[in-house]
Amino acid sequence: MSSMSDSPPRESFRLSQLIYDTRYRSLTIQVITLALVCVGIYWLVSNLLANLASLGLQPDFSFLSSRASYDITSSIGTWLVGYTNAGSHFDAALVGLYNTLLVAFLGIILATILGVLAGVLRLSRNWLVSRLMAVYVEGFRNVPLLLWILLIYAVFSEATPRPGDFRVGDDGTATASLIWNSIAVTNRGTYLPAPIWGANSGLLVAVFVASLIGAFAYRRYAKKLLFDTGRLLPMVWPLFAIVIVPSVLAFFVLGRPVTLSYPELTGFNFSGGFQLSNQLMALWLALSLYTGAFITEIVRAGILSVSKGQSEAAAALGVRPNRAMSLVILPQAMRVIIPPLTSQYLNLTKNSSLALAVGYADVRATLGGITLNQTGRALECMLLLGLVYLALSLAISFVMNVFNNSMKLEER
Amino acid sequence: MKKTVLFGTLAVAGLTAAAASAATLDDVKARGHLNCGVVTGLAGFGAPDANGVWEGFDVDVCRAVAAAIFGDKDAVEFVPTTGETRFTALSSGEIDLLARNTTWTMSRDTDLKFDFIGVNYYDGQGFLIPKSLGVTSAKDLDGATVCIQTGTTTELNLADFFRANNISYQPVAVQTNAEGQQQYLAGACDVYTTDASGLAATRATFEAPGDHVLLPEIISKEPLGPLVRHGDNEWGDIAMWTLNALIAAEELGITSANIAEMSAAPTNNPEVNRILGTEGELGAMIGLSADWAKNAIMAGGNYGEIFERNIGENTPIGLARGLNAQWTDGGLLYSPPFR
Numbered sequence: 001m002s003s004m005s006d007s008p009p010r011e012s013f014r015l016s017q018l019i020y021d022t023r024y025r026s027l028t029i030q031v032i033t034l035a036l037v038c039v040g041i042y043w044l045v046s047n048l049l050a051n052l053a054s055l056g057l058q059p060d061f062s063f064l065s066s067r068a069s070y071d072i073t074s075s076i077g078t079w080l081v082g083y084t085n086a087g088s089h090f091d092a093a094l095v096g097l098y099n100t101l102l103v104a105f106l107g108i109i110l111a112t113i114l115g116v117l118a119g120v121l122r123l124s125r126n127w128l129v130s131r132l133m134a135v136y137v138e139g140f141r142n143v144p145l146l147l148w149i150l151l152i153y154a155v156f157s158e159a160t161p162r163p164g165d166f167r168v169g170d171d172g173t174a175t176a177s178l179i180w181n182s183i184a185v186t187n188r189g190t191y192l193p194a195p196i197w198g199a200n201s202g203l204l205v206a207v208f209v210a211s212l213i214g215a216f217a218y219r220r221y222a223k224k225l226l227f228d229t230g231r232l233l234p235m236v237w238p239l240f241a242i243v244i245v246p247s248v249l250a251f252f253v254l255g256r257p258v259t260l261s262y263p264e265l266t267g268f269n270f271s272g273g274f275q276l277s278n279q280l281m282a283l284w285l286a287l288s289l290y291t292g293a294f295i296t297e298i299v300r301a302g303i304l305s306v307s308k309g310q311s312e313a314a315a316a317l318g319v320r321p322n323r324a325m326s327l328v329i330l331p332q333a334m335r336v337i338i339p340p341l342t343s344q345y346l347n348l349t350k351n352s353s354l355a356l357a358v359g360y361a362d363v364r365a366t367l368g369g370i371t372l373n374q375t376g377r378a379l380e381c382m383l384l385l386g387l388v389y390l391a392l393s394l395a396i397s398f399v400m401n402v403f404n405n406s407m408k409l410e411e412r
Numbered sequence: 413m414k415k416t417v418l419f420g421t422l423a424v425a426g427l428t429a430a431a432a433s434a435a436t437l438d439d440v441k442a443r444g445h446l447n448c449g450v451v452t453g454l455a456g457f458g459a460p461d462a463n464g465v466w467e468g469f470d471v472d473v474c475r476a477v478a479a480a481i482f483g484d485k486d487a488v489e490f491v492p493t494t495g496e497t498r499f500t501a502l503s504s505g506e507i508d509l510l511a512r513n514t515t516w517t518m519s520r521d522t523d524l525k526f527d528f529i530g531v532n533y534y535d536g537q538g539f540l541i542p543k544s545l546g547v548t549s550a551k552d553l554d555g556a557t558v559c560i561q562t563g564t565t566t567e568l569n570l571a572d573f574f575r576a577n578n579i580s581y582q583p584v585a586v587q588t589n590a591e592g593q594q595q596y597l598a599g600a601c602d603v604y605t606t607d608a609s610g611l612a613a614t615r616a617t618f619e620a621p622g623d624h625v626l627l628p629e630i631i632s633k634e635p636l637g638p639l640v641r642h643g644d645n646e647w648g649d650i651a652m653w654t655l656n657a658l659i660a661a662e663e664l665g666i667t668s669a670n671i672a673e674m675s676a677a678p679t680n681n682p683e684v685n686r687i688l689g690t691e692g693e694l695g696a697m698i699g700l701s702a703d704w705a706k707n708a709i710m711a712g713g714n715y716g717e718i719f720e721r722n723i724g725e726n727t728p729i730g731l732a733r734g735l736n737a738q739w740t741d742g743g744l745l746y747s748p749p750f751r
Contacts, residue, residue, distance in 0.1 A: 055503065056525055056643070071571045071583045085571040162599040164545075187599055188557060188582075268545075268556040268602045269582070278600075359585040365562075370585070373496050373563030376524040 052379070061384075063375040064090040070370055072361045075277065076102050089371045096366030097388060103283055103362065104349040104392070110288035111348060112341075115295025120325070122300050133296065140293035146354055148290055153282035153358045160187045160278075166265050184263045184270050187278065191263035194274035201257040207250040208243075215242045279360035283352065291348040298340045302333035334407045342400040346393045353389075363388055436508050436640070436647035437481070437699060445487040448474035449507035452492040452588045456613040456722045456729040457513055466490045469722040470511040472712040473532055473638050473655060477509060480654045480704040485711035494587050495563035499524055502641060509651055511638040513607060515565040525642040529652035532637055532715075534735040534744050536630035537566050538608035540615060543625050545602060550629035554579035559592045559601035566606050569632040589614060607634050609723065609731055616728035649698050657687055657705040660747040661714035663738050668713040675706045687750045694750060705750075715745065 018028045052058065068089045072078050077098035081091050122133040140148065161176035163186050168174045178184050184191040222233040251258070263273030306329050314324035355362040356369065364385065372381040440446050450458040450471055458468035466474075466488075475485040491507050502510045503525065513535070514520075516528040539550050547553065550573070560567050562585040574581050584601045586592040593614050596604040604611065608630060615621045638655065640648045661667075664684050666674060675688040685691035689702035696702070712718050719736065723729045737743025 069571055070567050071574075071581070073583055073585070085575060157595075157598055157600050164599075188601075267554060271555065356587075361585070365585065369496065370562050370567065373499070374568065376499055376520075378500055 048379075057379075059380055060377070061380055063371075063377050063380070064088065064093070066375075068092045068371065068374075070374065072096075072366060073277065073279070073359070074275070075099050075280070075361055077361065089367075089375065092371055093363060093367035093384070096361055096363030099360065100349075100352055100355075100362040100364075100388075100392070103280060103287065103352050103355065103360070106284050107287040107291065107348050107352065108345050110284065111291040111295055111344070114288060114292030115344075116299050118292065118296040119299025119303065122296055123303060137293045137296050140290050141297075145286065145290045145351055146357055149283060149286040149354055149357050152286045153278065156278040156282050157187045160185050162187055163265060163269050166270075178263070182260070182262050184265075184273075186270065188269065189275045189277040190281070191270045191273045191275050193260040193262050194272070196259045196261050198257040198259065200254045204247065204250050204254055204257055208247045211243050211246045215239050218242055277360070279355070279358045282358050283355050283360050287348055287351060291344050291351075294344050294347075295341060298337055298344065299333070302335075302337035303329055305336045306332045331407070335404075335409060338400065338404045338407060342397060342404075345396050345400065349392055349396060350389055436644045437650065440481060440508055444482075445489050446474065446478040446481065446509065447489050447491055447507045448477070449491050449493045449498055449501050449510040449512055450474065451512045452494055452590065454513070454589050454610055454613055455617050456727060456731075457610070458490075458511075467722070469533070469718060470513060470638070472718045472722065473511040473658075474509060475711045476658055476708040477651055477654045479711035480650065480657075480700060480708040483701070483703070483707045485707075495561050496587065499526070502526065502639065505641075508647070509638055509640055513610065513636040514639060515607075516635045516637050516639075517565060520639075521642075526639045527642050527645075527648045528637045528639045529648055530637050530655045531635040531744075532655060533609060533635075535607040535609050535634040535636050537569050537605060537632040537634060538611050538630055539627040540596070540604045540611040540624055541602065541627060543623050547627065550627045550631065551577055551579070553581060553603060555581070556602040557582045557584055557600070559584045559586055559595050559604045561586055561589065561592055561606055564606070565632070565634065570605055573631045593617070607636065609636075609729075612731055613723065613729045616730065646699060650700065653698060654705070654708045656747040657708055657750070658715040658718065659738075659745050660687060660750060661705075661709045662716040662745075663740065663747065666709060666714055668710060668717060671706060671709055675703070683750055 018024050049059075065088050067085075068087055068091065069085050070092070071085045072083060072092060072095055075095070075098075077083070077095035080098050081087070081095045083091055083095045118133045118136060121129050122137070124130045124133075163184075165176040166174050166178070166184065166186075176186075182193045218238060219235070222235065225231050225233060261272045263270040263275075310328055310332065311321075311324055314328045315321075319328065352362055353364040353368075356365050359365070367388075368381050368385040372378055375381075448471075450466065450468075453459045454468070456468055458466065458470045460466050471490065474488050474490065478488040479485040481487070491501060493501050493507070493510070493512060498510055498512055498514065499520075501507050511532075513533065515535075516531060520526055521528055539553070541547050553574075558570060558581050560570055560583050567583075570581075570583070584595060586595055589606070589610060592604055592606070595601055597618070604614070606614075608626060611626055615624050615626075618624060638651060640651055660683075664681065664687070666684060666687070671688070674684060675690060678685045678690045682691060686694055687705045689695055689704070689706060693702070695704045698704070713721070716738075719731075719733065720726065723731045725732055733741070733743060735744050737745065739746040
């Protein structure tokens, strides 16, 4: 063994060191790989451009500002954009984007609720409950999502009455009737009463928002009290009262500023009220149930990853099982759950492009479907579509990373 | 400088590849069969029969072109395409010819870089509606839910029609005719709209066709025709003159029954002789054998025979010739002379 303090003799740099010297070799390999990747991409892009040029097609995005001249099924998107067929292709893409965001947002919420519930129940000691959850998980996880979407859509559109069935026939009766005289479930969608905002309704909304803030404040105070003194305040009833009572009082004091418009059968369809289309419902439910099955397994894995000693310690301190789950187990499990949960959220968002199967007007159906067809700009549309989904995914990842950091174990 | 050279090489490589595929006839001959884009399934126009053999009005155009080239009407590979996939399939070279009730429009001809080779069916957009709704005019469709095949000209016509008449509707986008039929029969939409011929063909497959009516309004011009890629005029000529030969054959009285006799020896009619290759060199002018048109006509008969067999009044689809009669009978079919 030679002495470690001897400094190695300084050598001049030789080119062969790039290959034979382990200090430089990895760098050499990286540089070569990067160069090859760049050349590869360059070759693909220039080949594409050259072939397009030989076909006489040049990438051109000006079609986005031209008139779309097609109609899109009424939805949140068309309402937000104020879309008519006089709008531009860009407007149509925007309608699709809003619809994608809507179904992804709703889907993520429902899938999370389903997944967490089923994940906890899957670990239940009750044989029947845990088996039922296993059936749910295996059933949804092992059948392609597209089939679920089509199946649920078929149930909605085939098993429900047609709008015409609500009409009173010659014999004085109709084959279908409204639920509570206000909700119409038809094969085209569910029509719900919609609020009509009268005078003073702004005040009512303000009261409601204020009581929500009040509820949060109460919850915060209760938590602080619990951690400081160990005193437990009741939660459910006070929260309920804080949210509901002032709004109800305000509603009557202000002279009922909000009334409801009920769906009514006029001509071919119901009008008035708020329509929840079957396309949206089917897509939303299928996406949520499917992704929820995966989240169930993630939640189960997360809970199982928390050592048994934690729940035993909680029990030894006299913490009741429910409380131990929400205060001891789940916060620790969250650290295991969140990273794979992020991937499931990304999957759900991207899977929403299967909307095409039921004719829901998402961004794939407008920008990547009708616009693409009517303008023939396949390359441009697909490029834009890719960017849209990339941006959506990166945004979700960003939010989830922030959330993950906030849930990290605080090291002291 | 180096970069330019590299780009130039790649561009040339790309161009040579494109140039190689530009001679479609050579490609088709080398392959041994024609790749023909057809509809995914529309009774009478293009659908596989019980044995999986494609048949129909548009399918027969494919067969005629294949017969003109190979002398074999079965040298065709049929590629089912939807309204959405058809143009990509054609411009990418997946198919050589698209015979799929496609409307000839200016932007498709120019901006999308295709060439329509003629019109094999003059059509217009109509509405199919259950009789029980009691609607007699398309102008009474205010508030209706309409099933519409996405990616088609009918989608745009529909928007224009309702806008022009200041009435509203809810579109339900479907991908294929089969899906449209299913949604319409399930009552997911009140009305189904597409080309009137397609509606007649669809209605013919219903269990109770009599319960559904076509509204009197025809809201658009839909000249349906086969198309090829722009830029290979020789290939376009072959397809165009094959279609013309079928039309001219009906006008000149060449049928599948008498064609063997007429082509055996020159007849008294010089144009018949030129078409059937017993006189002149029309076949060589488009790079095919002298009996190209004879083979094309023998594949499924002349235009009139193809029409009557697939969609004519004695079939379940039951379409009258109407605009699709020969010009001599007051229709629009008018083949340029074979000379």
